[in-house]
Amino acid sequence: MSFIKVLDQGYVRLVNHMGSDLSIVNAARVSYAKESHELSEKDMKLIQFLAREGHTSPFRHVVLQYEIYAPLMVARQWWKYVIGSSHAEGTGDSMEAWNESSRRYITEEPAFYIPGSEEWRSKPENSKQGSGEVLGNELGEKLSSELLQYIDLGVQKYEEAIQNGVCAEQARLFLPAYGMYVRWYWTASLQSVCHFLNQRLEHDAQKEIQDYAKAILELSKPLYPVSVDELIGKK
The missing domain is CATH 1.10.20 (Histone, subunit A)
Structure with missing residues (x-):
């Protein structure tokens, strides 16, 4: 499944992704010049350790890309995760990307929530x-x-x-x-995606963005089942 409808006219679509739980393990083990070829129980425990101890850089070696169609009030809440996405372990430019349709250029029929x-x-x-x-x-x-x-x-x-x-x-x-729907592409590391999920799946988050977060979780978890479980708990 790569497409989930949200609200009355909105949706989330998984466009592309890179890597797996195994990619995260190997990113962590490269320090010791080691590599796994099949995810083992030991590898799963390593992922648990990385998440528990806050060693998050290996989770930035896998990336997901979504197309999202949502009301502007949802988009503007979401946008701050790009603005504030400098990761805790180090400095430098964000690895997230956001490209949004613009009514400076398009005149398609507007849709509203x-x-x-x-x-x-x-x-x-x-x-x-x-x-x-x-x-x-x-x-x-x-x-x-x-x-x-x-x-x-x-x-x-x-x-x-x-x-x-x-x-x-x-x-x-x-x-x-x-309430006007806008369409954008969001590309982010698994760490950034799970940071978004941790906050927007909470019971006190705005319901509309909670609905989109549930769709993101449903599309993402099958790709990285061990890592997502460890990064966001059992939401």
């Missing part, structure tokens, strides 16, 4: 961020309807601007931003 009437959540009682219980269906229907009207108006103004000769990079100002 519109929560269903049963998906609107209340604000939390004891926190300044996050969400609480699901709101009632009656209020949810009202909110979904109002959001749809708001989006329709923005799309209409956007299309009028394009028809009137306004450049795409300015016409996009009319589009409601946070």
Whole structure:
């Protein structure tokens, strides 16, 4: 499996990957000029040791590439994992990459995330961020309807601007931003992927990005079953 649908129109697609659990073992053992050709119980214990003791550089020798289609509010939370991805063991440039579609150049039909009437959540009682219980269906229907009207108006103004000769990079100002779907490629080491998972699979993470994190986990764990288990626990 290399494709998982998320939310109403979003998805995560595994585009490519490099290496295996064995690659991580051999990256660690190269210091002693040793190499394994088949993953053994001893190799698994080495992976456990590396993860437990924070010796994370071997986990940066395997890489995953995903295509992601998600609302902008999810993309901007995700983006900080690229900005802040300098690894703990050393300095230098990040090995992560992020390339996103841009409405400076494309004018394809915009798509938006519109929560269903049963998906609107209340604000939390004891926190300044996050969400609480699901709101009632009656209020949810009202909110979904109002959001749809708001989006329709923005799309209409956007299309009028394009028809009137306004450049795409300015016409996009009319589009409601946070719920608009964007598409990007994310390429990251297994260490970076698991750092993202450790934080965004937590119960207090925003539900929408939790849903994407679950898809990333489902696509990634079969490729590196031992390492993922050790790096993120048994989430």
